[in-house]
Amino acid sequence: MASSREPGTAPRSRPETSSGRHASGDSPAAASAGARPTSRDVARHADVSQATVSLVLGGKWEGRVSPRTAENVRSAARALGYRPNLAARSLRLGRTRTALLVVPALTHDYFARVHTGASRVAAEHDFGVVLYPSPEGTGPAVDPFGSARAALDGVIASSMAPDALAALRDGGQLPLVMLDSDPEADRSPATVNLDIADGMHQAAAHLLELGHVHIAHLAAAVDSWTFGMRARALHEAVAGTAGAVVRTERCALSVEDALRAATRILETRPRPTALVCDDDLLAAGACKAARRLGLRVPEDLSVTGFDDLSLATALEPELTTVRLPAEEVGAEGMRALLAVLDGRRARTPVLPVELVRRGSTASPPAHRT
Amino acid sequence: MASSREPGTAPRSRPETSSGRHASGDSPAAASAGARPTSRDVARHADVSQATVSLVLGGKWEGRVSPRTAENVRSAARALGYRPNLAARSLRLGRTRTALLVVPALTHDYFARVHTGASRVAAEHDFGVVLYPSPEGTGPAVDPFGSARAALDGVIASSMAPDALAALRDGGQLPLVMLDSDPEADRSPATVNLDIADGMHQAAAHLLELGHVHIAHLAAAVDSWTFGMRARALHEAVAGTAGAVVRTERCALSVEDALRAATRILETRPRPTALVCDDDLLAAGACKAARRLGLRVPEDLSVTGFDDLSLATALEPELTTVRLPAEEVGAEGMRALLAVLDGRRARTPVLPVELVRRGSTASPPAHRT
């Protein structure tokens, strides 16, 4: 429509200006036929140059473009429904304002919440987050770039195994922020951690206070920092209490396997009166095992979880568990990445965690009247 | 290293070839100093033109480039660790080989499985899938492009409300595939559906066979096709059986709200002997409610779920529920999108679902001896 004097179109005196168009049809010389409008179209409509459009829409116009012109540009953009071509911008800038969030699985809502937190902070900085559930779980992540398909400025990886870290760094020299991972790892980049040890200490202290002495640890057979730490912390805590013992049983990170492992534990004598589980999923399996053996939770057996997934309150009784501030982890991870990208030193906080006491723990049978 | 005769560098006789470099440092005129290698660098190393590199690496060389040259190019690319710049490719091609998968939430592993299926098919076609959990749940999706940050070829949206569909289409004229949605919706694009009605019929038939007559429906208070269908199908099924009645209670899609709603249902007389839940999450709430009221599942109350989330088997007893082939839904959704993108007519299958009988259903009390 309308006022096109077409200022931006003039010079371009190369030979094949018209035969050079090998793109999809319909544009002999002019503008927005139905294709997506470009900044040039906006410029034409506002009767300014493409540079002015870029300045105005990029928010860098003050002192350089008159307010009137700026307003013209904005309304032209609105009228045309202009949205910048991200590919072109990325190519020009060499940056994409996009981070990849690599997580081992999406079956935990823990990771969904990490994503929420990261996205929130990202949005505040006009960044985007692309979620990439690693097909290998906590294992080595296969070239996320092929799969995630976005051009990336950086990577945030949560709870991945050490090898996974290595593979990620190879796939490009991208800045990397690790979440819930070994802070001492080789060439460790920024790390955002949870005070896992304190969480386990709280759980153990709670059980010991209740009077439990025979404690079992249902440990996740996953080679990652976070689970190693859980095991160490539990043993530390119990070792400090005279007469208390821990026995460990390992199992895969699934309800089914936890059910089997918990059954093994509960069939040995003396039967533990409390089961500390590395994860709420495992605690769910433990509760199933108890029920099948005719044991009541928490009267005959106390069970604790870890993570405070939504599963924890879907069960009856609800799980006593360690709540991890998942959203905050994601948010801090994104802040750390932003800092690295800015060349600033990233904070590498250790976030506090909290034991949530619910219905799955109580004093052991012997202690009650 | 080494053999650079630098063929691709010659002409370019514009004035400010050197002052024109406003990018980040270190490249006075030559090549791969430490920055990411480009196709030009590969061309230099292989002593060919950039065009040849593109042809070879793009797999379009046969009959146009000699096998020897092709091999040279490939090894140069390998040696340099070349990976094409996706932004540049997208800009040139106008396509990104990336699809956005919009889901209402990540707390269900149903959606995680949809993603898995979609990614698998996508990978077979050198496509990527970016997952976008809509901040508004099933409600209108806010410009996913701003947030997802990828340049997109198409959108796959699962179980979204009708309004959400509209908003998505506005945000660009992208091809759209709807999953688990009203096939009759206005200007409906390709749709991949589940035979939700049949699933609910199976659940109802199972309960009726067991002898249940007083049935309650714990319905999700979510305005979407899939839940509307669940309600209609249940009423249909029960209407066909003399003497059977359904009473409906609606609640939000959470365990907590389901617990409250189920409690209301179970406190009315005559008390239903079976509770049909729209979702496994709701069924979990129903089981909690039963237990708190001193009712045993399934002896006093049968409960059925829907979806077969991992939650279904985390509970004890495990839930009788309708299993949805989530991965297959994702896979078919991606196939449909690929078809649309190819200008082919998309299949719009209705995938079969299956009732899985587990421990949460049994004959009603009156029927047992």
Next chain:
DNA sequence: CTGAAAGCGCTTACAG
């Protein structure tokens, strides 16, 4: 069988 050139849509010095 291979190379030179154009152009995708942006942003940013630079020159008025």
Next chain:
DNA sequence: CTGAAAGCGCTTACAG
């Protein structure tokens, strides 16, 4: 206060 030009790294007709 504004415009003309270059160039990010690709791919693809086109011309040898």
